[in-house]
Amino acid sequence: MEPLTEHRGVNGPVVYGFLRLVNVPAAREIALSASLAEYCRQHELLLSGVFTDRTPTGGLASAAFTGLLDVLVLPDGYGVVLPALSHLGPKAIAAERERQLEAAGARLLLVRGPRKPCPAGHRHSSPPGGPSRRRSPGPAPALDAET
Numbered sequence: 001m002e003p004l005t006e007h008r009g010v011n012g013p014v015v016y017g018f019l020r021l022v023n024v025p026a027a028r029e030i031a032l033s034a035s036l037a038e039y040c041r042q043h044e045l046l047l048s049g050v051f052t053d054r055t056p057t058g059g060l061a062s063a064a065f066t067g068l069l070d071v072l073v074l075p076d077g078y079g080v081v082l083p084a085l086s087h088l089g090p091k092a093i094a095a096e097r098e099r100q101l102e103a104a105g106a107r108l109l110l111v112r113g114p115r116k117p118c119p120a121g122h123r124h125s126s127p128p129g130g131p132s133r134r135r136s137p138g139p140a141p142a143l144d145a146e147t
Contacts, residue, residue, distance in 0.1 A: 013078030015040060015109065017050035018068055020087045036081050039111045047081065053089075060093050072104040079107030 017036040021029055033050055040047040049071070053064040071077060080101055085108075088094035101108055 012040075012044040012046045014048050014074075014076040015045045015079050015081050016048055016068055016071055016077070017081045018053070018064070018087060019050060019083065020053045020089055022054060022056045032083050035083055035111050039081060039109070043109075045078070045081070045109075060089075060096055065097060069100060069104055072101070072106045077106065079109050081109045081111065084110060084112045 017033070019029070019032055019036075021032070029052075036050060037047055039045075051064040051068045053062045055062045055064075068080065072080070082088065085094060085098075088097040098108065
């Protein structure tokens with residue numbers, strides 16, 4: 001009998017990391033690189049390389065981003081891992097880079113996803129006068145004795 005997949009050395013989908021690090025201390029760079037590696041380990045992805053953009057101007061065609069686009073055309077490329085969407089650059093540049101990554105067929109994987117706004121009517125704190133309870137519009141259904 002063949003061993004289960006979990007017991008074999010199976011490589012996950014190939015991904016590449018991308019970091020935008022301008023005037024960042026070495027400790028921060030190490031922590032961000034480690035977060036990419038840990039994310040890939042947890043999600044069974046094969047991190048094949050990390051491209052680091054250090055250009056302060058934030059131009060669209062940095063050497064690191066161009067290199068990233070070049071490797072994404074390789075046959076085994078699955079996607080790009082980022083600590084957060086902000087690593088693609090300032091908003092206008094990030095939007096264009098995101099479009100280019102999608103056009104290349106890459107999946108964008110975020111270690112820390114975008115913050116989701118609270119749905120309307122939900123609060124994180126209690127209103128003045130204590131927590132309120134919402135009453136249901138009708139009586140609670142009775143359960144059958146046999147269920």
